[in-house]
Amino acid sequence: MSSAVRPHITKAVVPAAGLGTRFLPATKATPKELLPVVDKPAIQYVVEEAVAAGLTDVLMVTGRNKRAVEDHFDRAYELEEALAAKGDLEKLQLVRESSELAAVHYVRQGDPRGLGHAVLCAEHHVGDAPFAVLLGDDLIDPRDPLLTHMIEVQRERGGCVVALIEVDPSQSHLYGCAAIESDGAYSDVVRVRDLVEKPDPGTAPSNLAIIGRYVLDPAIFDVLHHTSPGRGGEIQLTDALKTYANQGAPVHGVLFKGRRYDTGDRDDYLRAIVRLACEHEDLGPGFRAWLKTFVAEELNG
Numbered sequence: 001m002s003s004a005v006r007p008h009i010t011k012a013v014v015p016a017a018g019l020g021t022r023f024l025p026a027t028k029a030t031p032k033e034l035l036p037v038v039d040k041p042a043i044q045y046v047v048e049e050a051v052a053a054g055l056t057d058v059l060m061v062t063g064r065n066k067r068a069v070e071d072h073f074d075r076a077y078e079l080e081e082a083l084a085a086k087g088d089l090e091k092l093q094l095v096r097e098s099s100e101l102a103a104v105h106y107v108r109q110g111d112p113r114g115l116g117h118a119v120l121c122a123e124h125h126v127g128d129a130p131f132a133v134l135l136g137d138d139l140i141d142p143r144d145p146l147l148t149h150m151i152e153v154q155r156e157r158g159g160c161v162v163a164l165i166e167v168d169p170s171q172s173h174l175y176g177c178a179a180i181e182s183d184g185a186y187s188d189v190v191r192v193r194d195l196v197e198k199p200d201p202g203t204a205p206s207n208l209a210i211i212g213r214y215v216l217d218p219a220i221f222d223v224l225h226h227t228s229p230g231r232g233g234e235i236q237l238t239d240a241l242k243t244y245a246n247q248g249a250p251v252h253g254v255l256f257k258g259r260r261y262d263t264g265d266r267d268d269y270l271r272a273i274v275r276l277a278c279e280h281e282d283l284g285p286g287f288r289a290w291l292k293t294f295v296a297e298e299l300n301g
Contacts, residue, residue: 007129009151009215010057012050014134015118016043017063017109022266031066033136035263038276038283041072042263043136044098050134051102053147058102059125061109061118073104114234116224123221130154133237135212137264139272144258147213153189154215159250160241162192163213165260173201175209176238178253192251197231197238208253210238211260220244 020032027035033043047058062069076095083092109121119133132147140146150161164178179194194205214237223240230236245251261272277287 009130009132009154010055011126011129011131012047012055012058012134013061013119013122013126013131014043014046014050014058014136015061015109015115016066016069016136017061017112017118019063019112022264023269029065031069032264033066033069034072035269037139037261037263037269037272038280042139043069044072044101045139046134046136047073047098047101047104049140049142049147050132052142053132053145053151055132056102058104059122060104060106061121062106063109063112070106073098073101075099113229114232114236116227116235116237116240119216119237120221120224120235126218126221128218130215130217133212133214133216137262138212139261139263140213140256141259141261144256146254146256146258147215149188150213150215150254153186153252153254154217157250157252158217159252160217160220160244161215161252161254162241163211163256164190164208164253165211165256167207167209169204169207170201172204172207172209173198175211176236177204177206178208178210179205180208180253183252188255188257190253190255192241192245192253195238195242195245195251197236208255210253211256217244217249219249223247 016031016033018032020027023032023035034041037045050058060069079095080092083095105125107121107125109118132151146163150163154161162178167175176195176197177199178192180190181193183189183191196205220240223244224235227235227240227243230239241251261275262268263272274291277283278291280287
């Protein structure tokens with residue numbers, strides 16, 4: 001099928017049903033997706049990335065105790081009226097931003113059976129057009145338009161597209177890893193031959209790990225329906241993509257070397273806050289000055 005007749009991608013799926021156990025007790029009553037990264041919740045960065053890539057329809061796959069996520073992307077009339085009455089138009093605009101980003105929809109993942117199952121929950125909403133999946137734990141710097149590039153690759157070649165990063169081989173067991181071959185057209189695009197979800201140490205097919213950005217062909221739904229639970233007793237999207245590739249359908253990988261912030265890990269979450277705060281237009285200058293002093297004191301301490 002030529003790229004000229006492929007459906008235009010407009011829909012993004014954002015799985016947001018996880019319990020956030022690595023951040024307890026902070027996530028006991030607050031969804032992990034709403035933990036602040038400087039002055040916005042992590043999931044708002046993800047939705048903004050989808051919108052910047054031209055996606056206007058966002059489906060959140062949620063679970064129990066995620067009502068606050070829905071509230072964040074809804075209008076807050078009482079708060080807006082209070083800010084308008086005070087004449088605080090700057091904060092009023094900030095409050096309205098999240099509700100005006102895109103058309104946001106919700107579906108419940110009643111039984112948390114893995115990422116593959118979360119994607120399956122989006123089947124009826126997505127329909128028969130390609131779509132993007134963005135995991136809320138991975139924040140991609142807006143200066144590095146990874147998703148836009150992935151959509152271009154899918155439009156040109158069809159099939160599914162995954163984002164890949166190089167990791168230390170000792171960390172490969174924490175990710176889904178890909179075996180690849182050269183594709184030829186782009187220096188940063190490869191053909192994926194095989195995928196292994198969280199391989200045992202020393203058995204990974206490469207040190208190229210899948211991160212939380214996918215552009216998927218709707219045929220993946222049929223594959224997922226026939227995918228048995230794998231690692232951790234869950235339906236793994238990686239396993240479905242492996243089957244999809246083994247059936248002869250194209251799976252491409254985009255090699256990403258840009259700025260990525262893993263907010264699903266406590267150490268990386270703190271690093272993300274520091275990095276983004278340093279670059280913040282309002283906070284940056286003062287925060288960088290304080291940070292230099294703090295680090296000097298710690299080193300001399």
